[in-house]
Amino acid sequence: MSAAAERRPLGSRIGTYAIAFAIGVVYGTVATIGHRHALEVFGIAIPWGLVAGLVGVGALLIGIRLVAGGRGAATAAAAGVVATVAVLALPGPGGSVLVADGVVGTVWAIGPAIVSVLVVAWPSLPPRTVHRA
Template identity: 70%
Template sequence: MSGGNAPVERDREPRTSISARVRTIAIAVVVGVVYGTVATVGHRHAWQIGDVSIPWGLLAGLVGVAALLIGIRMVAGGRVAAIGASAGVVAAVALLSLPGPGGSVLVASGIVGTIWSVAPALIAVLVVAWPSLPSRGAAVAQPRATHA
């Protein structure tokens, strides 16, 4: 037993340094740019069944954007990394929506191109703005009131 002035060490979340946060955000931005680029290239793929065209590339791209941003927000533990990945995805989609030097486009006009141009930004806003849920540890630590 030591003296009574020793600080009591409690379970705390480890604090991350500013350089670690900057690296996390930079990695999130790069991952967002890569995913946005790959999904923009593949968003036009579709299955043609008779007269019906099923845009599976668009659906896979949008589900992937949502999964990527939700996953980064959960793994990185906050909104800042998700904002970085969102910026990367939206920047890649916006840049690749512009006509190239020869006039060719990756995001053609039409319903699929319009949805692809707008939906990743809307998904990003939803994922970033979604309220944080209390962690399970915080819910377990709080005693429950019992009514007698």
């Protein structure tokens, strides 16, 4: 936890984590619905929905980590995204699925978790100091 995050009151940190988790749930829902979009160019299907979804997960978590000042909020958002993808990958009551079998579905089922681990585990850079002559 960063020094700035340690100085904030517990209620403020819990609120930040709750909001980050909710944002992760919303993004995970929207990206899961859109991950199957593809553009066909010269007979080759380009899964732009999958690429946009994974890049979006990374951008969301990096942004939250930078704005919130630590790994805690990014971890909460990552938990929201990964939990939502996991729940929506299960068959619904009528047997319908949002994450179909195949390469795109498999990459979407595990991709957000891998991106989340990379973003949350990435080491923090030390603060820069200004040296004046």
